[in-house]
Amino acid sequence: MELHPGDPGFLKHLWSWVSTRPWFPCRGSGFRIIESWSRGRIMHLVVNACGYTLYLPLMLSQNEPGLPPKYYARIGGAYIYEAGYSPEYYESIALDELFTVEGSVPDVFEVHPVEGVYTNLVALLRSRQGLMVAKTYRIVEPPNPEPLLLDVLWKAGYGAVPRLVAVVRARPLDDVAILIEEHVDGxxxxxxxxxxxxxxxxxxxxxxxxxxxxxxxxxxxxxxxxxxxxxxxxxxxxxxxxxxxxxxxxxxxxxxxxxxxxxxxxxxxxxxxxxxxxxxxxxxxxxxxxxxxxxxxxxxxxxxxxxxxxxxxxxxxxxxxxxxxxxxxxxxxxxxxxxxxxxxxxxxxxxxxxxxxxxxxxxxxxxxxxxxxxxxxxxxxxxxxxxxxxxxxxxxxxxxxxxxxxxxxxxxxxxxxxxxxxxxxxxxxxxxxxxxxxxxxxxxxxxxxxxxxxxxxxxxx
Ligand SMILES: Nc1ncnc2c1ncn2[C@@H]1O[C@H](COP(=O)(O)OP(=O)(O)O)[C@@H](O)[C@H]1O
Ligand SMILES: [Mg+2]
Missing domain, CATH: 3.90.1200.10 (Aminoglycoside phosphotransferase (APH), C-terminal lobe)
Structure with missing residues (x-):
């Protein structure tokens, strides 16, 4: 059976996958979509579940992703996974008028998940500008102090924090959606x-x-x-x-x-x-x-x-x-x-x-x-x-x-x-x-x- 994002059955299947991920804060709970927008193969959902607001950008692809199986689901005819694990997501930022960028998003050609992280999606980016780390915030609780603190510390000449590369804000979240920073060896x-x-x-x-x-x-x-x-x-x-x-x-x-x-x-x-x-x-x-x-x-x-x-x-x-x-x-x-x-x-x-x-x-x-x-x-x-x-x-x-x-x-x-x-x-x-x-x-x-x-x-x- 083929399912499409507009079908009620699609959302049901999607949710039963999302709500059983280890990072999901209230296993098995129901949800309500409060915002959604699509750009190409990326579907952005902002969802309310058990008192949390969650930002979930998802990739819908016909091709099996090069990720370990726990990172994706097959729903209807498509493979679904979090867009933060795909170079396409970072490419799409400049084309999406709902995002504003401080700094500059690198040209990403390869993405690897960072394992063992619970709340956010953290990914290693190989880019033409070097190795970087991107963090897509799944839980939205504005205002998120991370960009402010990193910026203030860096400007104060404090070097024991990663250098900020880009802060991407999403208008529907009224807060930062993605943070890209230098990869720190250690x-x-x-x-x-x-x-x-x-x-x-x-x-x-x-x-x-x-x-x-x-x-x-x-x-x-x-x-x-x-x-x-x-x-x-x-x-x-x-x-x-x-x-x-x-x-x-x-x-x-x-x-x-x-x-x-x-x-x-x-x-x-x-x-x-x-x-x-x-x-x-x-x-x-x-x-x-x-x-x-x-x-x-x-x-x-x-x-x-x-x-x-x-x-x-x-x-x-x-x-x-x-x-x-x-x-x-x-x-x-x-x-x-x-x-x-x-x-x-x-x-x-x-x-x-x-x-x-x-x-x-x-x-x-x-x-x-x-x-x-x-x-x-x-x-x-x-x-x-x-x-x-x-x-x-x-x-x-x-x-x-x-x-x-x-x-x-x-x-x-x-x-x-x-x-x-x-x-x-x-x-x-x-x-x-x-x-x-x-x-x-x-x-x-x-x-x-x-x-x-x-x-x-x-x-x-
Ligand atoms: N700039 C960085 N350089 C290298 N590794 C990083 C960097 N930022 C995060 N990581 C790795 O990713 C993990 C999760 O990142 P973190 O910012 O702590 O996210 P979370 O809020 O989900 O805990 C870290 O414990 C670290 O191993
Ligand atoms: Mg952490």
Missing amino acids: VEGAHVFADLLESYIDGEDTLEESRWLAERLGRSVGELHKALASCGHPEVGPYTVDWGDVEAWRRRLESRITLLGRLGSGEPWLDLLPLVGEAARRAAGMFKIFVGRRKMLLHQDLHLYQTLYSEDRGFVFIDFEGEPGRGAPRLSREPPARDLACMIRSFNYLAVEHLASRLGGYRRLVSLLRRRHAEQVLMDRLAEWEEAVVDAFLKGYVVVVAGLSEEIHGVPGHELAGWLREAVKPWLVERGLYEALYEYTYRPEAVAVPLLGVSTGLRGF
């Missing part, structure tokens, strides 16, 4: 630290190299915050925190706890929620220490997978779009301690992921609560590693930032080291709850990882 920081952790656990390594690298990372985050705080852009800040901010952060904590309670019915991680709830109450009480201190636009989603590391260039930070799914607007200004807490959570993630794999799966994590002394030696060693890297990370950060501590944090330089130790605490919980909800959406089997981190930690058994 390995995701998470892999570098995971290898170091592994060799420490196996007794092949001391803590020295982990400490050295964590301190280097701390210095790089310090440079990032210095560049943001001194850029002079009114969207970025810094500004002064008031009680209204504190109330908003408290409400955020409360709504996340409520939501997790609702989603957790029958889930193995439900047992962790009373402890998590207690941590959230303590965190809510701590936010008041920020009143009168500084807040600014941050990276907002700073973790080890958002860094690319090479010996030459050190750590390069990527993915400045904030936390997908937090809800618009993503341009909220927060105390810079929050970025540090996100990174500290990321070290804890590596340790807990390691624990889960040694135990034989995520489900076993929750059962640790009942078998308190199981795996004590391993957990102590993981905790030692985590404490060492967090300590070195904060030390590196303070070395770089202490001279501008008043401007960036609203805290005298000589108090900064001690103050930060406290200031990250409520954000560790707030971020951990975000992570749990993110996992619920994309990797439901892993919800216990952040919940364990924010409730007992590795020392808490």
Whole structure:
């Protein structure tokens, strides 16, 4: 049977493919098309599904694409796949009056998917102008801060972010649709630290190299915050925190706890929620220490997978779009301690992921609560590693930032080291709850990882 895009049957088949992709935020949910336009073989859909607005540019082709099978479907007589994986999509930008371009789109002749990415479509572009990376945003939550932050940082002379090549805005989205940037050589920081952790656990390594690298990372985050705080852009800040901010952060904590309670019915991680709830109450009480201190636009989603590391260039930070799914607007200004807490959570993630794999799966994590002394030696060693890297990370950060501590944090330089130790605490919980909800959406089997981190930690058994 031949199906055409105008047929109701076509959309039904298309949706049953789209809504079962690993990046789709609400598996199996219904949808409503709010905008659509076609240019040649590309069909652009803007869709509402379970509270999200999604941008889905799709290629309809008679020829089988040169992609692994999970990337395409056969519907009626045609092959369907996301247009971001085809050079034609990048060619079509200049011809489509619904797009506006800042910078210039390269001449792309080959596209490869970047694997293991959840929210956005990320592709490696081979072009006549060199190797580049394109990101097509599937979730639309205007305004997306990524182009603004990359531009501001680059103009401030900060080199530890990718150079922007083109920002493509789509009128129907009222926001950026595609971002094209320089390809950065390097390995995701998470892999570098995971290898170091592994060799420490196996007794092949001391803590020295982990400490050295964590301190280097701390210095790089310090440079990032210095560049943001001194850029002079009114969207970025810094500004002064008031009680209204504190109330908003408290409400955020409360709504996340409520939501997790609702989603957790029958889930193995439900047992962790009373402890998590207690941590959230303590965190809510701590936010008041920020009143009168500084807040600014941050990276907002700073973790080890958002860094690319090479010996030459050190750590390069990527993915400045904030936390997908937090809800618009993503341009909220927060105390810079929050970025540090996100990174500290990321070290804890590596340790807990390691624990889960040694135990034989995520489900076993929750059962640790009942078998308190199981795996004590391993957990102590993981905790030692985590404490060492967090300590070195904060030390590196303070070395770089202490001279501008008043401007960036609203805290005298000589108090900064001690103050930060406290200031990250409520954000560790707030971020951990975000992570749990993110996992619920994309990797439901892993919800216990952040919940364990924010409730007992590795020392808490
Ligand atoms: N400029 C770049 N150079 C090299 N690799 C990149 C670049 N940007 C992204 N990547 C790779 O793609 C992955 C996903 O990109 P990211 O911007 O973090 O998207 P997402 O918002 O979907 O997480 C990164 O973890 C990294 O491996
Ligand atoms: Mg990312």
